[in-house]
Amino acid sequence: MPHLSAPTVVSSIASPCDADAFRVLNEEWISRLFTLQEEDRAVLGDPFGRIVDLGGDVLLARERGSGAAVGCVALLAYPDAVFELAKMAVAPAARGRGIGRQLVAAAIDRAQALGAARLFLGTNSKLAPAIHLYEEAGFVRITRSRLPVADYYARADILMELR
Numbered sequence: 001m002p003h004l005s006a007p008t009v010v011s012s013i014a015s016p017c018d019a020d021a022f023r024v025l026n027e028e029w030i031s032r033l034f035t036l037q038e039e040d041r042a043v044l045g046d047p048f049g050r051i052v053d054l055g056g057d058v059l060l061a062r063e064r065g066s067g068a069a070v071g072c073v074a075l076l077a078y079p080d081a082v083f084e085l086a087k088m089a090v091a092p093a094a095r096g097r098g099i100g101r102q103l104v105a106a107a108i109d110r111a112q113a114l115g116a117a118r119l120f121l122g123t124n125s126k127l128a129p130a131i132h133l134y135e136e137a138g139f140v141r142i143t144r145s146r147l148p149v150a151d152y153y154a155r156a157d158i159l160m161e162l163r
Helices: 016-033 038-045 099-113 128-136
Strands: 008-012 057-063 069-078 082-090 118-123 139-142 158-162
Touching: 008 099, 016 038, 016 057, 016 069, 016 082, 038 082, 057 099, 069 099, 082 099, 099 128, 118 128, 128 139, 128 158
Parallel strands: 082 118
Antiparallel strands: 008 057, 057 069, 069 082, 118 158, 139 158
16 A cells, blocks of 8 residues: 655644644543643643754644644764654654655654764553654664663563664
C-alpha cells in the first residue's frame, strides 16, 4: 500500500498555544496506553523550560491552511551532543497519512542541525507502528546498558539508536 503524502508542515513550537498542543497530543496516547508519570507531566507542562531552553526542540506537524497541530515530536538534549527522540504523537484522526514518518524525518534532520553525535529513543512493544517507523528511518535496537542516560522510563521495553 503506498504511503499518502502528509498534507502538513513541520516547524518548531513558538507559543503557549503550541506548548498546549504538544501536551494534549501526548497526554492522549500516554494516558490511554500507560500511566502518565510525574516526569511526563513536568516535560509536557513546560516544553520551553524543560526541552527548548536546554538545547532541544519540539516540532509540531500542522495542517496546511488551518495550522491545526496534528502531530508532534521532541528532541531532548543531553551532554556530549546526545539527543533523545521523545514524546512523538499523532492525533488519532490524522493517523495513516504519513505524519509520523514526516515527524521522524524532521526530527532526525533537526537533531543533525543541532549537532547531534548520537540520537536514541525508548519505546514500548505496544507501539508496533511507531517501532516500524523508527526501523525504517534507520534506528536499531540496543540494550539498556547502551543507553547514554540513567533512570530511563521503565515503560520503555524497546531501546533504539540511529545508526
